[in-house]
Amino acid sequence: MVFMKKSEAVILSNLRNNARESLTRMGRRTSIPISTIYEKMKNYENGIIKKYTIIMDFGKLGFNTRVNVLIKTTKECRDKLKDFLLENKSINRVYKLNNEYDFVVDGIFRELKDVELFLDRLENEFGVIDKKVHYIVDEIKVEGFMSNPDSIKYNE
Numbered sequence: 001m002v003f004m005k006k007s008e009a010v011i012l013s014n015l016r017n018n019a020r021e022s023l024t025r026m027g028r029r030t031s032i033p034i035s036t037i038y039e040k041m042k043n044y045e046n047g048i049i050k051k052y053t054i055i056m057d058f059g060k061l062g063f064n065t066r067v068n069v070l071i072k073t074t075k076e077c078r079d080k081l082k083d084f085l086l087e088n089k090s091i092n093r094v095y096k097l098n099n100e101y102d103f104v105v106d107g108i109f110r111e112l113k114d115v116e117l118f119l120d121r122l123e124n125e126f127g128v129i130d131k132k133v134h135y136i137v138d139e140i141k142v143e144g145f146m147s148n149p150d151s152i153k154y155n156e
Contacts, residue, residue: 006149007032011040012048013149019052055142058108065109066136069119070101077127078102084126090118101130 004012010030014021023041027034041049058066073081085094085105093106109115115133122128 007036008040009146009149011037012044013147015041015044015049016143016145016147063108063110065112065115067107067109067115068134068136069105069107069122070097070130070132070134071103071105071122071128072101072130073103074127074129081122081126081128088118090114101132 007030010032011026014026014030023034023037026032027037030037058064071081082094082096082103085091085103088107090107090109091105092108095104096102097104107115107118109118119131119133122131
């Protein structure tokens with residue numbers, strides 16, 4: 001198990017909550033010197049931090065249909081399907097699985113008919129053996145992991 005110093009846990013949790021907060025404000029609030037925060041962030045950008053981004057309300061942008069789809073395909077079609085999923089603009093996340101299914105995808109669509117077109121294409125072009133579609137009704141918790149420094153194990 002990887003442990004980190006308490007100051008590192010505090011910095012990372014603050015970034016998880018608001019990556020746009022100024023270093024000055026973060027330093028004042030956490031009592032960690034700005035130079036320490038800056039150096040830690042630069043080190044994190046070389047490995048821990050993949051990218052800075054925002055969390056959007058897609059429904060307010062007109063994308064009202066969200067699905068998670070478990071997909072099982074033939075071994076011969078797996079790479080072709082993976083490439084399709086990576087390039088598809090409606091797919092938000094793709095995970096490779098190790099058990100019964102090959103992939104789980106998070107898709108964001110304007111309407112139900114767009115989902116149906118996507119699912120039809122999966123079956124017709126990519127050797128899909130089985131799929132399970134779960135329509136997301138409500139988003140209850142988003143990006144909560146490591147957002148509280150007290151929930152992180154650290155070295156003193």
